[in-house]
Amino acid sequence: MDLILVNLIDGLVTGLLLFMLSAGLTLIFSMMGVLNFAHASFYMLGAYFAYQISLALGFWMGLLIAPLIVGVLGAGVERYGLRRVHQYGHVPELIFTFGLALLIEELVQFIWGKNQMPYDVPDILNFTAFAISGNSIPAYKIFMIFISVGIFIGLLLILTRTRVGMIIQAALSYPRTVEALGHNVPLIFMGVFGVGTALAGVAGVIAGPVLGTFPGMAFVLGSIVFVTIVIGGLGSLWGALVASLLIGWITTFAKSYNVEMETILNTIGLSTPENLDENIFRDFWALTSPQIADIIPYILMVLILIFRPQGLFGKRDS
DSSP states (O other), X not given: OHHHHHHHHHHHHHHHHHHHHHHHHHHHHHHHOOOOTXXXXXXXXXXXXXXXHHHHHOHHHHHHHHHHXXXXXXXXXXIIIIHHHHTTOHHHHHHHXXXXXXXXXXXXXXXHOSSOBOOOOOGGGOSEEEEETTEEEEHXXXXXXXXXXXXXXXXXXXXXXXXXXXXXXXXXXXXXXXXXXXXXXXXXXXXXXXXHHHXXXXXXXXXXXXXXXXXXXXXXXXXXXXXXXXXXXXXXXHHHHHHHHHHHHHHXXXXXXXXXXXXXXXXXXXXXXXXXXXXXTHHHHTOBHHHHGXXXXXXXXXXXXXXXXXXXXXXXXX
């Protein structure tokens, strides 16, 4: 029971970290219809900027300033790049953001090099919050949980309970009407893109000390972020949250319990072949859950696309 509780906490931390990263991408897609391939690169920039700022001003100033810088950069990308490409359709948008991701990675390697940066957990949070049967739960994990939950509640309240949220959502469906009422729709879209990239920057600042700050960090999490928003449903904030938690818990439990594939298949009614040692699928039957933990989200995504293409909470077809 104690091990289950520890895994639940670890899975919650992993899931909420994934949500912090996917929330910005979901916001951008739901409001602007842009699938930003460079989103994970802004996450990487958040970690690097925070590291650089923390050297001079400390972790907390990095947490405040780095996402702002990333957000301004994101707004600039939308204003002077993506807006010009947008008129040519979705394919040029995808190519533009893909190229932007490659450019950011090259710039990061040029400025900071290819080695991992010594960006560590701040001393004030570098202690054990509590322990469960000898398993220590770091205070930094609790901090990550509170930050993630705060972001989710804040986004939900802004989008559903404030005038700003109403204008943003109206600008998506009725841009000409909103413009006729005196609102600057291009400025709104630029602001949304900037906020979305700033959220990726926050995720980078928080994740950098625990997952490592290195040039490949965008590539490591980039694909799983897209898997998350596909499973949750493109453009759904609730979907992003549920899918993130689902992936966090499934991968954590799969890595913690050494369950053999033979046991799993027997459970769903498939019998073990006779003379398994001579069977061509013997290696498949010998797989264990830790070995397949990292591909389970992709299997889940394929199943979701087959049986519910719009995702768990998706509504729009596009």
